[in-house]
Amino acid sequence: MSAPGAGPPDPIRLLLADDQALVRGALAALLSLEEDLSVVAEVGRGDEVVPAARRSNPDVALLDVEMPGLDGIAAAAALRTALPTCRVLVVTTFGRPGYLRRAMEAGASGFVVKDTPARQLADAVRRVHAGLRVVDPTLAAETLAAGVSPLTDRETEVLRTARGGGTVADLAGALHLSEGTVRNHLSAAIGKTGARNRAEAIRIAEQNGWLLGE
Amino acid sequence: MSAPGAGPPDPIRLLLADDQALVRGALAALLSLEEDLSVVAEVGRGDEVVPAARRSNPDVALLDVEMPGLDGIAAAAALRTALPTCRVLVVTTFGRPGYLRRAMEAGASGFVVKDTPARQLADAVRRVHAGLRVVDPTLAAETLAAGVSPLTDRETEVLRTARGGGTVADLAGALHLSEGTVRNHLSAAIGKTGARNRAEAIRIAEQNGWLLGE
DNA sequence: GACGGCCCCTGACAAATGTCACGGCCGGGA
DNA sequence: TCCCGGCCGTGACATTTGTCAGGGGCCGTC
Numbered sequence: 001m002s003a004p005g006a007g008p009p010d011p012i013r014l015l016l017a018d019d020q021a022l023v024r025g026a027l028a029a030l031l032s033l034e035e036d037l038s039v040v041a042e043v044g045r046g047d048e049v050v051p052a053a054r055r056s057n058p059d060v061a062l063l064d065v066e067m068p069g070l071d072g073i074a075a076a077a078a079l080r081t082a083l084p085t086c087r088v089l090v091v092t093t094f095g096r097p098g099y100l101r102r103a104m105e106a107g108a109s110g111f112v113v114k115d116t117p118a119r120q121l122a123d124a125v126r127r128v129h130a131g132l133r134v135v136d137p138t139l140a141a142e143t144l145a146a147g148v149s150p151l152t153d154r155e156t157e158v159l160r161t162a163r164g165g166g167t168v169a170d171l172a173g174a175l176h177l178s179e180g181t182v183r184n185h186l187s188a189a190i191g192k193t194g195a196r197n198r199a200e201a202i203r204i205a206e207q208n209g210w211l212l213g214e
Numbered sequence: 215m216s217a218p219g220a221g222p223p224d225p226i227r228l229l230l231a232d233d234q235a236l237v238r239g240a241l242a243a244l245l246s247l248e249e250d251l252s253v254v255a256e257v258g259r260g261d262e263v264v265p266a267a268r269r270s271n272p273d274v275a276l277l278d279v280e281m282p283g284l285d286g287i288a289a290a291a292a293l294r295t296a297l298p299t300c301r302v303l304v305v306t307t308f309g310r311p312g313y314l315r316r317a318m319e320a321g322a323s324g325f326v327v328k329d330t331p332a333r334q335l336a337d338a339v340r341r342v343h344a345g346l347r348v349v350d351p352t353l354a355a356e357t358l359a360a361g362v363s364p365l366t367d368r369e370t371e372v373l374r375t376a377r378g379g380g381t382v383a384d385l386a387g388a389l390h391l392s393e394g395t396v397r398n399h400l401s402a403a404i405g406k407t408g409a410r411n412r413a414e415a416i417r418i419a420e421q422n423g424w425l426l427g428e
Numbered sequence: 429g430a431c432g433g434c435c436c437c438t439g440a441c442a443a444a445t446g447t448c449a450c451g452g453c454c455g456g457g458a
Numbered sequence: 459t460c461c462c463g464g465c466c467g468t469g470a471c472a473t474t475t476g477t478c479a480g481g482g483g484c485c486g487t488c
Binding site: 024044113116121164165195202 | 233234235236237238239240241242243244247258305307326327328329330331332333335378379380381409410411412413414415416417
């Protein structure tokens, strides 16, 4: 592509963040096959993204959503303020509508689910680096359909805490609330999600990506 | 390693099974970097493992546990009977004690979780191909500690069905049982898991890998 | 200032859930 | 053969959960 004799252009510098070391390493191998891409940093925790990015100065960061320390969405937001020139491509297992919305709001340039063909990843990286947006069209439609979370902050918090599977008393203790209040929040959440159950409400909210941290 | 002038030895033929295309492709890239390994087949569903293996005749199959169609454990068992010479290395996201036990019972030669370093995967493949067993020592200890599932077949089935989050009436309808019986099974499962809840019981059983198919 | 939204709490009620004791039906050992 | 364990069912009961109707406090906006 470049003019002969001019030498290869500078490769795109990549940061990889995924909590599964095997997947991280495999992605590094995959992307390193491309001549114009170079993996300059790998981390396994969300709260290591910004420090590693400061050291390695990447052009594009590939972030998983599910990570210890700090989820990928929050890491994306932090990265955008710390290194505004570094673009973010979110790569996640779950194509949950809310994830895409939150990722875009956090300043991500692209959103790719892990069951897209491997060949397309490098292209997605190049597109993002070029300033374009990369979004799965199917998922975008779902996002529009699902809309924003109808849950209030408190309801979300209660529902998130209820995932572990404790009693109302447990939740009340953990959140420093009265049992009645917890029940009211749960009831509201059940109503808004259209569920018939606490468990079902949790499942629905989770599938829609409404239970993401903070 | 091989005698000079003798040419490279036949590479180890690999089959990759993982439902996430990106991960599958990345693993293929990672393993293809090794000169003595060759990926000869890739599938995204458990029920495609045996047909693909028949066509490509691999030496080692890397199977994910979570797959549509047929889970990796069942696929391993089917593969062992269809192609006894092909060894199985289970590669999974979750290091659940029951998974390891079930995998070994199904005839797998190795069990690796996805947060092991990428460098070790090729070695694990070679070990398995050489007839050795590869098992995460930490996980092996947990497996011993967790023991076999205390749940009876019916209890397991009821608990598994209850994951979706329906009412007792729903479960009774789905399983063609009386509501009282469902409640009894649930109660027994709650008692055996030490949970205080249906939800908690499901969580505990899932973490221990007691809810696997069939 | 009035209004509306969210939060927190209370109390009471119906419905669902979890527990227990019981009996009957099988099939596989001792 | 008998016995035991798992399975299915019944009925009754206490507890938990979900719903509803209140009340008060705290912001924001109109």
